[in-house]
Amino acid sequence: MPEIKGFDEIEAELASHPGKIAHDEWKNLARTFYDIYQKNRKELVGLFEEPSKNDELSMELFQNVRPQTIKEAYTNEVLRSLFNYLSSLSSLVDAGMRLENKYSSDQLASYQKQKLNIINSDINAFFGKLRNYIQHYGIPPLGWNIQLHEQTHNSCTYYLSNSKLLAWNGWNTKAKTYIGSQDIDLLKSVNEHGEMIDKIYNTLLSLFPAIHSTDTQAYNELMHRRNDILSGKIKL
Numbered sequence: 001m002p003e004i005k006g007f008d009e010i011e012a013e014l015a016s017h018p019g020k021i022a023h024d025e026w027k028n029l030a031r032t033f034y035d036i037y038q039k040n041r042k043e044l045v046g047l048f049e050e051p052s053k054n055d056e057l058s059m060e061l062f063q064n065v066r067p068q069t070i071k072e073a074y075t076n077e078v079l080r081s082l083f084n085y086l087s088s089l090s091s092l093v094d095a096g097m098r099l100e101n102k103y104s105s106d107q108l109a110s111y112q113k114q115k116l117n118i119i120n121s122d123i124n125a126f127f128g129k130l131r132n133y134i135q136h137y138g139i140p141p142l143g144w145n146i147q148l149h150e151q152t153h154n155s156c157t158y159y160l161s162n163s164k165l166l167a168w169n170g171w172n173t174k175a176k177t178y179i180g181s182q183d184i185d186l187l188k189s190v191n192e193h194g195e196m197i198d199k200i201y202n203t204l205l206s207l208f209p210a211i212h213s214t215d216t217q218a219y220n221e222l223m224h225r226r227n228d229i230l231s232g233k234i235k236l
Helices: 007-015 018-052 055-062 069-100 109-119 122-136 173-179 186-206 213-231
Strands: 142-147 155-160
Touching: 007 213, 018 055, 018 069, 018 155, 018 186, 018 213, 055 069, 055 142, 055 155, 069 122, 069 142, 069 186, 109 186, 122 173, 122 186, 155 186
Parallel strands: none
Antiparallel strands: 142 155
16 A cells, blocks of 8 residues: 555545445445345335225225226326336346446446346337337326135226237337236236346345455555544544
8 A cells, every 4th residue: 555644635536446436336236236226126016916905995996986086196196106117127227237337348247248148138129118108109008907815905906908918119119928828917027027127126226245355455554644644643
């Protein structure tokens, strides 16, 4: 480590240290993944599951004799949450690409192998194009099927209408294959794709310590010197 003569010099070097820059970049990706994407997904899944836990709500979605106030408000919340989820998914992908472009294929080998599997999947193509559908075509064709039960809670399945989705000509081949000939079960699809996204970004984030071990060690040594100056262990 180069000789540092004083506290101000250490502060300046810490601020521009490669270890700090790398840590902040990876920390920002972690925030996007854990605190934005995953939380948006959790909220969306919770909304999808709520009618199957709340019979009063499921009955409001089912009935057609009273004003539709509760159904409209709840549907709007589902759509808002779906928009936020898709936006956070897109932001996560963009943040991951910006970060991975700074490293070699060898450094990110385990992540890139998993990423390639997702890129080649039909479900990933569908979710990528679903955001484009909303931006360039319209509100997603959301509907629900409700089954009433006497002994257990009513069950509700949210779906996207197959025929209405396919009325848009912007789907690529893989997305069309995923849509297939049936309506899309949104809860099932979000959970399935979410597990795939979790796997690759947990893998990517786990690579930071090995890739930046030297930078991190050097930064920590410099920080220890700074702290020793503050505590008086090192006299300037």
